[in-house]
Amino acid sequence: xxxxxxxxxxxxxxxxxxxxxxxxxxxxxxxxxxxxxxxxxxxxxxxxxxxxxxxxxxxxxxxxxxxxxxxxxxxxxxxxxxxxxxxxxxxxxxxxxxxxxxxxxxx
Numbered sequence: 001x002x003x004x005x006x007x008x009x010x011x012x013x014x015x016x017x018x019x020x021x022x023x024x025x026x027x028x029x030x031x032x033x034x035x036x037x038x039x040x041x042x043x044x045x046x047x048x049x050x051x052x053x054x055x056x057x058x059x060x061x062x063x064x065x066x067x068x069x070x071x072x073x074x075x076x077x078x079x080x081x082x083x084x085x086x087x088x089x090x091x092x093x094x095x096x097x098x099x100x101x102x103x104x105x106x107x
Contacts, residue, residue: 007068008088009033013040017079026085030070033085034062037072040083044074051076056083066090 006028013022026036038059045052055074056062063071068087073080092100 004029006032009085010088010091011036011040012082012084012086014082014084015079016081030068031059034059034070037062037070037083037085041072041074041081044081048076051078053077055081 009026009028011024011026011033013024015022026033028036038056038061041056045055053075056072061072065071065084068090070085072083074083092102094100
């Protein structure tokens with residue numbers, strides 16, 4: 001199912017060479033979020049072209065992981081960066097008791 005309308009996305013970027021994950025928010029269509037992921041790969045590649053080995057270089061190479069989830073990557077000589085986009089509506093939340101519920105319907 002293609003998300004044609006603009007929606008909220010959570011963007012997560014994990015670099016094996018650093019601690020933690022960078023989390024950002026984006027509002028756009030599936031095509032726009034896939035373009036964003038490719039742009040993020042390209043931006044990081046430009047910052048370390050000498051170490052860059054391979055990665056997601058076009059929108060066609062962005063991997064779909066279910067509905068509303070996309071992944072891109074960049075591999076460098078000494079580290080790896082993963083870029084993920086998840087539709088906000090796919091996220092699960094925790095209630096006060098620690099139980100999870102979908103963003104689409106709160107229990």
